[in-house]
Amino acid sequence: xxxxxxxxxxxxxAVIRFGIELEKGTAAIYEELGNDPxxxxxxxxxxxxxxxxxxxxxxxxxxxxxxxxxxxxEPIQEMRGQKYIIDTKVPPGMDLKAAAKFASMAEGRxxxxxxxxxxxxxxxxxxxxxxxERLGKENLSNKAKLEAL
Amino acid sequence: MALLTEVxxxxxxxxxxxxxxxxDSDSGKVIDIENPSTGAxxxxxxxxxxxxxxxxxxxxxxxxxxxRETPPITRARLMFKLKxxxxxxxxxxxxxxVQEQGKTIDEARGETRRTIENVEVAAGVPSLMMGYNLExxxxxxxxxxxxxxxxxxxxxxCPFNFPAMIPYWFWPYAVASGxxxxxxxxxxxxxxxxxxxxxxxxxxxxxxxxxxxxGSHEVSDTLMEHPKVKGISFVGSTPVAKYIYKHxxxxxxxxxxxxxxxxxxxVMPDAVLDRTVPNMLASYYGCAGQRCLAGSNLIAVxxxxxxxxxxWMEASKKMKMGYGMDESVNMGPVISAKAKKKVLELIDSxxxxxAKIILDGRNAKVPGYENGxxxxxxxxxxxTPDMRVAKEEIFGPVVQYMRMNSMDEALDFIDSSPxxxxxxxxxxxxxxxxxxxxxxxxxNIGINVGIVAAMxxxxxxxxxxxxxxDLHGQGQDAIKFFTDRKVVITRWF
Numbered sequence: 074x075x076x077x078x079x080x081x082x083x084x085x086x087a088v089i090r091f092g093i094e095l096e097k098g099t100a101a102i103y104e105e106l107g108n109d110p111x112x113x114x115x116x117x118x119x120x121x122x123x124x125x126x127x128x129x130x131x132x133x134x135x136x137x138x139x140x141x142x143x144x145x146x147e148p149i150q151e152m153r154g155q156k157y158i159i160d161t162k163v164p165p166g167m168d169l170k171a172a173a174k175f176a177s178m179a180e181g182r183x184x185x186x187x188x189x190x191x192x193x194x195x196x197x198x199x200x201x202x203x204x205x206e207r208l209g210k211e212n213l214s215n216k217a218k219l220e221a222l
Numbered sequence: 223m224a225l226l227t228e229v230x231x232x233x234x235x236x237x238x239x240x241x242x243x244x245x246d247s248d249s250g251k252v253i254d255i256e257n258p259s260t261g262a263x264x265x266x267x268x269x270x271x272x273x274x275x276x277x278x279x280x281x282x283x284x285x286x287x288x289x290r291e292t293p294p295i296t297r298a299r300l301m302f303k304l305k306x307x308x309x310x311x312x313x314x315x316x317x318x319x320v321q322e323q324g325k326t327i328d329e330a331r332g333e334t335r336r337t338i339e340n341v342e343v344a345a346g347v348p349s350l351m352m353g354y355n356l357e358x359x360x361x362x363x364x365x366x367x368x369x370x371x372x373x374x375x376x377x378x379x380c381p382f383n384f385p386a387m388i389p390y391w392f393w394p395y396a397v398a399s400g401x402x403x404x405x406x407x408x409x410x411x412x413x414x415x416x417x418x419x420x421x422x423x424x425x426x427x428x429x430x431x432x433x434x435x436x437g438s439h440e441v442s443d444t445l446m447e448h449p450k451v452k453g454i455s456f457v458g459s460t461p462v463a464k465y466i467y468k469h470x471x472x473x474x475x476x477x478x479x480x481x482x483x484x485x486x487x488x489v490m491p492d493a494v495l496d497r498t499v500p501n502m503l504a505s506y507y508g509c510a511g512q513r514c515l516a517g518s519n520l521i522a523v524x525x526x527x528x529x530x531x532x533x534w535m536e537a538s539k540k541m542k543m544g545y546g547m548d549e550s551v552n553m554g555p556v557i558s559a560k561a562k563k564k565v566l567e568l569i570d571s572x573x574x575x576x577a578k579i580i581l582d583g584r585n586a587k588v589p590g591y592e593n594g595x596x597x598x599x600x601x602x603x604x605x606t607p608d609m610r611v612a613k614e615e616i617f618g619p620v621v622q623y624m625r626m627n628s629m630d631e632a633l634d635f636i637d638s639s640p641x642x643x644x645x646x647x648x649x650x651x652x653x654x655x656x657x658x659x660x661x662x663x664x665x666n667i668g669i670n671v672g673i674v675a676a677m678x679x680x681x682x683x684x685x686x687x688x689x690x691x692d693l694h695g696q697g698q699d700a701i702k703f704f705t706d707r708k709v710v711i712t713r714w715f
Contacts, residue, residue, distance in 0.1 A: 078224050081550040083542055086328035090549050138312055142332045146508050146673075147500040148552045150540055196497065 074162045075101035082152035085197060088190050089137040091154055092208070095186060096130035098161040099123075099179050105163045106172050115169050115222045119176070122215055129208055140201050151193050157186035173219040180219065184212030225547040228321050229314045229417075233265030236412055236436055238274060239419050241281035242429025247274055247436065253409060258324035258555045259545040261593025265322075267412045270437035275404075275444035278433040282375040282402040283450045285430025290372050290400045292428075294348040297398050301345035303425040304394075308338050311421060315414065317547070319385050322411045324554040324595070325509050326546035337386040337418075339678040343697060344394035350701045351399050360711045367710040372400030373476075376704060377445040378455040379406050379466065382557050383512045385414035391682060391695030392455040396704040397431055401452075404433045406441050410557055446470045453703065455695060456480065457514070459615070460641070460687045467690035478691040478703055480684055482615040483643030486519040487672055488632045488658070491526045493648035497670070499533045502648070505672030507541055507599050510556050511565075511619040514688075515644045515666060515673050519605070519612055519622045521632045527625045531603070534621070538581055538599040543588050555595040556618055562595045565618030569600055572611035572622070578603045583619065607635050615641070629654060633661050642685030644674045665689060 077094040080087040103123030107116050159179040167175060187209030194202040235252055237244040247268035255265040289297075308315065315337070316330035325333070344350075351370040359366030378392045385407065393403045407415035419434045435441050445451055446469050453476035456466045463481035470477045487502055505517035522530050544551040556562050566584050573579055583598025597618050605612050605622040612622050626632050629647075636645050646668030647658040655669045665683030666674035676682045681694035693703040 080548075081542075083550045083552060084326070084328050086326075086331060087549040137331065138309075139335070141328060142335050146328055146332060146504045148503055148537070148541060150500075150537070196500070 100126040173222040177219040180216040235266040239434040259594045281430040307421040320546040340390040343678040344398040347398035373452040377404040382408040382410040385411035395700035484641045485644040487517040490649035491524040498648040640687040643688035
């Protein structure tokens with residue numbers, strides 16, 4: 074399990090940080106599932122998704138560093154982070170179906186976060202909004218991959 | 223949530239960087255550097271002497287000719303190296319600013335990005351400082367060239383509000399165009415430049431090309447008076463800018479001196495309030511109102527006054543104050559107890575003159591940060607043009623709410639101010655926007671933009687008592703300030 078430190082989403086930086094924490098948490102879930110010998114059939118998918126989430130974390134770091142400038146420091150009041158927090162404590166002894174369902178829940182929450190964040194970011198920065206939207210859609214496609222397991 | 227960690231808790235006593243070496247000041251005088259959010263001392267800054275400043279000027283002068291002979295493309299490559307190092311240390315730079323200046327981490331990251339952008343633009347110096355020529359320009363067979371040449375040693379005297387960015391409005395352009403440089407950071411926030419100068423050293427700039435001298439008046443006066451210094455760049459308050467301009471010019475120097483501001487944001491009846499209010503919040507409360515470009519007077523035109531005020535109050539009350547290392551914080555403290563006292567004094571004056579304090583941040587407390595210099599978002603209603611608070615720079619998160627009948631009335635009021643730094647209009651009418659930008663006598667104009675912060679390739683402008691000089695910081699203006707045009711007329715027999 075990885076400890077995530079989710080901030081309140083009251084600033085642009087906090088929204089991105091929230092995303093970074095989501096990626097960290099989701100990657101950790103996949104790492105644990107990917108290393109569980111009982112889930113051998115799903116191992117490839119879990120490992121692939123785990124790597125993808127690590128990459129997404131880096132993309133968000135770069136977004137925060139490169140897209141944030143003084144012009145877009147407006148406070149954000151529309152998002153309630155509580156709604157999107159994921160559970161990173163993987164229950165022991167799950168079969169493949171339960172494991173896929175567990176990961177799928179994290180993907181679903183993440184998707185909700187990114188799609189909502191995208192519409193908030195649209196007001197501030199179209200480029201960031203496009204990235205958020207892409208991440209949200211990727212979550213949905215990941216969900217579909219998990220459901221196919 | 224957990225706070226981001228500070229790069230270091232205690233920075234010790236800072237050193238000067240002269241001729242490629244980090245050296246202690248012998249002055250024996252140091253002052254504490256305070257974290258304005260916590261009140262903790264995070265380091266000490268020496269008050270360097272005249273002799274120490276002269277040694278830095280001599281080092282810069284000694285280094286100049288070899289640096290001037292270094293091809294512009296080589297100088298540009300060092301700028302690229304510096305940019306890379308700044309990217310690597312991006313987060314550290316931002317966190318140091320939060321620690322010593324009090325701004326939020328988002329603001330500090332934004333400032334770091336703006337700082338790097340100046341290095342990126344200065345790296346274009348081979349194109350930026352190209353001259354021009356004309357064959358047969360003087361007569362048949364006699365060609366005429368204008369060559370852009372560096373001048374020697376320049377210096378900057380810097381303010382506290384943007385510890386990283388403002389020195390970078392100047393020195394990268396000066397150095398890239400072949401001059402050498404002396405930086406005097408604000409003694410309230412010297413750690414950021416100390417840290418960045420270590421990156422300059424690591425990038426491989428030759429000794430003496432960039433020097434850093436910590437201190438106060440003695441350092442500034444020496445820089446302004448020394449015959450080997452060719453020009454001075456300054457950002458600060460208007461009275462000091464006037465002094466710097468006069469004193470430096472008396473000593474034969476080029477000067478660019480950015481002064482104070484009293485910026486008005488005008489909201490027209492056809493403004494899109496959903497977008498206007500959040501955008502203006504960043505202008506009035508960002509950096510706790512300590513920006514040269516911060517909104518100060520909020521002028522509501524016509525019948526939008528009441529609905530705007532209602533929305534404004536709702537949004538202002540939601541601003542979260544605290545230590546900027548908490549990423550969810552919207553606003554940090556002002557820089558010092560002295561600065562806070564001045565802000566409170568101006569709020570008091572408004573009350574005495576008949577205005578109404580409808581949101582009062584004077585007694586703001588942030589749990590766990592009782593020693594911080596916090597002033598909460600403050601809204602003063604029924605402010606009239608004759609009140610002190612409508613005229614004087616406040617440099618705090620305070621909104622002076624004014625009601626006017628027309629854009630003409632707003633423009634007349636803005637025109638009557640001795641300051642001319644920035645003004646903005648919020649409207650959905652192209653006609654109103656065009657008229658505003660055409661008539662308004664301020665150097666930085668915003669159309670539905672509350673912080674008119676010029677990008678690195680544009681000058682940071684300013685009119686009237688907000689700027690003394692002619693060429694501004696950043697971009698082409700900076701290159702022109704740090705160079706001169708040498709005319710060469712050539713005939714071959």
